[in-house]
Amino acid sequence: MTETDQSGDDPGVRVPETEPTAAADPALGDRLARRFPAASLALRNLSRQRLRAGLATLGIVIGVFAVVTLGMLGTALQTAALAELGGLGNQVIVSPADGGDGLGARELGGIRQAAAGRGTVVPLKSGGASVAGPDGQSFAQLYGTTQPAALFGVDGVPEYLRQGAVVGDELAEGLGARVGSTVEIEGNRYRVVAIIDSEGTFSPIRPGSAVVLPPGEFVADSYSQVVVQANSADDARAIADGVRERLNTREERVSVLSLTSVLSRITEFFALLNGFLLAVAGISLVVAGVSIFNVMLMTVSERRGEIGVLRAVGIHRNEVLRTLLVEATLLGVGGGALGSVLGAAVVVGIALHTRLPLSAVFVPTNGLVALGAFGFGVLIALVGGLYPAYRAAWEPPVESLRG
Numbered sequence: 001m002t003e004t005d006q007s008g009d010d011p012g013v014r015v016p017e018t019e020p021t022a023a024a025d026p027a028l029g030d031r032l033a034r035r036f037p038a039a040s041l042a043l044r045n046l047s048r049q050r051l052r053a054g055l056a057t058l059g060i061v062i063g064v065f066a067v068v069t070l071g072m073l074g075t076a077l078q079t080a081a082l083a084e085l086g087g088l089g090n091q092v093i094v095s096p097a098d099g100g101d102g103l104g105a106r107e108l109g110g111i112r113q114a115a116a117g118r119g120t121v122v123p124l125k126s127g128g129a130s131v132a133g134p135d136g137q138s139f140a141q142l143y144g145t146t147q148p149a150a151l152f153g154v155d156g157v158p159e160y161l162r163q164g165a166v167v168g169d170e171l172a173e174g175l176g177a178r179v180g181s182t183v184e185i186e187g188n189r190y191r192v193v194a195i196i197d198s199e200g201t202f203s204p205i206r207p208g209s210a211v212v213l214p215p216g217e218f219v220a221d222s223y224s225q226v227v228v229q230a231n232s233a234d235d236a237r238a239i240a241d242g243v244r245e246r247l248n249t250r251e252e253r254v255s256v257l258s259l260t261s262v263l264s265r266i267t268e269f270f271a272l273l274n275g276f277l278l279a280v281a282g283i284s285l286v287v288a289g290v291s292i293f294n295v296m297l298m299t300v301s302e303r304r305g306e307i308g309v310l311r312a313v314g315i316h317r318n319e320v321l322r323t324l325l326v327e328a329t330l331l332g333v334g335g336g337a338l339g340s341v342l343g344a345a346v347v348v349g350i351a352l353h354t355r356l357p358l359s360a361v362f363v364p365t366n367g368l369v370a371l372g373a374f375g376f377g378v379l380i381a382l383v384g385g386l387y388p389a390y391r392a393a394w395e396p397p398v399e400s401l402r403g
Contacts, residue, residue, distance in 0.1 A: 053331060056288075056295040060335025061342070063285030064377040068343025070277035071369040072361065076347065078270035079360040082263070090119070092228040092239050093257045100253065102222025107247060107254060111226050114242030119230035120150045123223040125215050132184040133175025140171050142185070143205060144215040148194070150229055152207055157194050161214055164193035170208035185211065236260045285380050288335070292328060292384030321393035328385025329378060336377030340370045 094111055096102055103111075108123060115121050125144030130137060148166050149157045157166060165185075167177055172195050177183055181192045190213065198208035230236035240258040247254045344366075351361045 052295055052298070056292050057331050057335040057338075059288030059291040060285070060332055060377045060381055061339040063281070063288040063380070064336050064339025064373045065343045065346075066281035066284045067278060067373040067376065068340050068370050069346050070281045071274065071373065072344065072347040072366045073350070074270065074274035074277050075363065075365045075369060076351065076356055076360040078267070078274065079363055079365075080357055081266065081270065083357075083360065090230045090233055090236050091259050092119075092230060092236050092243070093259070094226040094228070094243055095224070095255045095257070097252045097255050102220065102224060103226055103254070104222050108223065108226065110246040111228065111243055114246055115228050115230070115239045118235040118239050119228050120147070122147045122151045122227045122229065123215070124151070124225050124227060125218040125220060126224040127218060129185050131171065131175065131211055133172075133177040134181055135176025136174055138171060138174050138209075140168075140209055140211045141206065142218075143210055143212045144218045145212060146214060148196075148212045151205075151212075151227060152196055153229070154197050157196060161193070161212065163191075163214060165190035166194045166196060166212040167192050168196045168206070168208040168210045169198050171211065183211070185213075188217070233260045233263070282376075285376060288377070289380035289384040292331060292381045293388065295331075297388045317393040321389050324389035324392060325382065325385055328381050328389070331385075332378035332381025335381070336374040339377060340374045343373070344370055 092115075094103065094107075103123070108121075112121050122145055127142045127144075128139065129142055131140045143151075145151060146161050147159070148161050149159045165183055167175075167183065172178065172192070175183065177192050177195075179192055179195060182189050183192060184190075196207045196210070196212075198206075228236075228239050230239055236258050237260055240256050240260075243254065243256050248256075347361055347366075348358070350356060351358050
């Protein structure tokens, strides 16, 4: 039987068809190289100079890391501070003007009109006395109001105080008092109905060492001050302006303090602090850009002959320029990504091991900081490689071949 008979000519013999295998397909790297030739050549060039490329990338990593860390920390601190002090920014404190004896019904009525629909008015009487408890005695500041919950803004304090006393946690600890205990003030005995948690309070007074009683327990008929808990910072400004218009038109009868202005100053301070920190961190990125420039310049000088050969065989100068710029961009992308991830991880680690809340770290502004630092790192790398790439691409091939 001939060779032809053993193959396809013999109808009794079936030769299996040859199926394409994975090895017959082009490799993934080859397909990517054909699709993105500049990127493939750039990666190959960088792999031949790993140490130099690694050092240049390290500069970008350090710069982006500094920007992300300082920027995110500054934003987190500002967010946490504003969250802690945000209640104060919504408060307006009205006190008698210099020489005034107190706030009477007329002043209280004007304040209620100004705050109508914008906040809660809390009239306060105040004084000082010695307070005795089960385990000791101490001097305390006394406040008289029927609305302790509106004044302090914490849970566990009654909305309306008819009888008994509300004691600050620091004073209660010193006196050995707890809910249900009895304290004695100037011969009068009061049952403790609540303990104020001073850590979560937003109030112009010191709640930790205070005792709140019903206003009827005070001899004075007038109020020493009025605290208005506004619904928002804008409402607080409107209430303050309204109180001044109603009560201080002809003469200065009351003193109005809006803590919104204090909060605005704090916000301005943190904005300046963040700008300073980012400027300092940005310097390190500029230094990294100089490092990229130096690396690219040395790379171009060492590869003049290679670039000359490419130009001589017909490679256009735009291809050379594109390849060198891709090399610089890859350094920026790698360093920027690594620096952003490390910076964010450090800030999260600081939050986990300190009292900085994680909610203050995971805010949209910090995401923009990380993305901005990454983009700035890539831009610095691109700018650093622009001149060396331009110089190499526009140099005549004859000059490049001469070295």
